[in-house]
Amino acid sequence: MKPAFTEYTAAQQQTLFDGQRVSPILPYSYKRDILTGSGASFAPSISVSGAQHKMSLLVRNGQLRFAEPGEQGTLILKPHPARFALNRDIPANEEFCMRVCRGIFRLPTAASALCFFQDGVPAYLTRRFDILPSGQKLHMEDLASLSGLLVQGNSNAKYNGSYEQLAGIVARVSSVPLMDLRLFFRMVLVNFILCNGDAHAKNFSMLEADGGAWRLAPVYDVMNTRVHVSDTDFAMGHGLFEDGRTCPRNHLSDFFLSWGETIGLSRRIIQLDIRNILQRSPGIIRELTDSHMTPKAQRTFRYHVQQRIERF
Numbered sequence: 001m002k003p004a005f006t007e008y009t010a011a012q013q014q015t016l017f018d019g020q021r022v023s024p025i026l027p028y029s030y031k032r033d034i035l036t037g038s039g040a041s042f043a044p045s046i047s048v049s050g051a052q053h054k055m056s057l058l059v060r061n062g063q064l065r066f067a068e069p070g071e072q073g074t075l076i077l078k079p080h081p082a083r084f085a086l087n088r089d090i091p092a093n094e095e096f097c098m099r100v101c102r103g104i105f106r107l108p109t110a111a112s113a114l115c116f117f118q119d120g121v122p123a124y125l126t127r128r129f130d131i132l133p134s135g136q137k138l139h140m141e142d143l144a145s146l147s148g149l150l151v152q153g154n155s156n157a158k159y160n161g162s163y164e165q166l167a168g169i170v171a172r173v174s175s176v177p178l179m180d181l182r183l184f185f186r187m188v189l190v191n192f193i194l195c196n197g198d199a200h201a202k203n204f205s206m207l208e209a210d211g212g213a214w215r216l217a218p219v220y221d222v223m224n225t226r227v228h229v230s231d232t233d234f235a236m237g238h239g240l241f242e243d244g245r246t247c248p249r250n251h252l253s254d255f256f257l258s259w260g261e262t263i264g265l266s267r268r269i270i271q272l273d274i275r276n277i278l279q280r281s282p283g284i285i286r287e288l289t290d291s292h293m294t295p296k297a298q299r300t301f302r303y304h305v306q307q308r309i310e311r312f
Contacts, residue, residue, distance in 0.1 A: 097196070113126075129217065144202040163259070204217070
């Protein structure tokens with residue numbers, strides 16, 4: 001793991017903190033405040049997605065700190081979970097994947113970076129895109145809620161169904177359905193290439209903009225899960241298609257082309273987007289050494305992404 005850096009870049013300061021100079025070093029210890037649970041009284045958890053806690057943060061006097069009860073946090077902190085292979089690499093994995101989505105694939109993406117506990121342990125930091133700089137909170141609904149998949153007490157319901165079903169929700173809710181269907185297609189394809197086996201229905205959302213228009217929300221919660229667990233090609237139980245057809249080992253361009261046409265996109269647009277994404281994909285490997293993952297995690301990351309690209 002690369003050592004903790006001591007300051008954010010000007011671009012990170014702008015996108016995460018509206019230009020404020022903020023230290024990436026948290027005033028907390030991972031061992032004392034996270035592992036032992038002693039931070040629970042002052043670090044309310046927003047939600048738990050799988051095994052990762054999400055804690056609400058805000059900025060005060062150039063310092064990141066946990067939001068206290070009743071305070072509106074504008075940032076989310078995700079410490080690494082205590083289990084899984086190479087678990088300490090999880091924050092750097094997610095930060096790199098989000099950087100790839102933003103920089104290589106030009107997808108709208110939640111602002112994000114790494115931060116570090118006082119004992120040097122890294123954590124993932126991201127800005128809430130549903131809260132404006134003015135403090136106004138935008139209405140946001142994830143696709144699991146909009147689809148009715150969520151069943152009380154069943155945390156795995158978000159994996160039920162297919163991406164075809166989720167695309168239907170995007171088309172129904174979006175104020176510009178064709179634009180957002182195309183964006184959803186690109187998001188799903190990039191998630192696949194990055195080996196994100198946890199791209200379930202709660203990890204895609206619709207956001208009501210300041211004016212009433214509903215749009216597909218920016219990318220969030222993307223990582224190469226194959227670095228840490230052995231999982232399936234797709235998080236959704238039926239895969240791309242509602243009929244549950246099996247994802248082939250090769251010729252995946254044709255498979256994604258068929259899915260794109262099924263959800264209502266034109267063949268020309270689909271072929272253009274597949275070609276563009278595949279042409280950009282080698283950039284993932286080129287930029288991997290700039291990530292904060294350990295060499296072992298980078299090797300595992302590289303192997304699985306290369307395997308995905310070769311399947312096309």
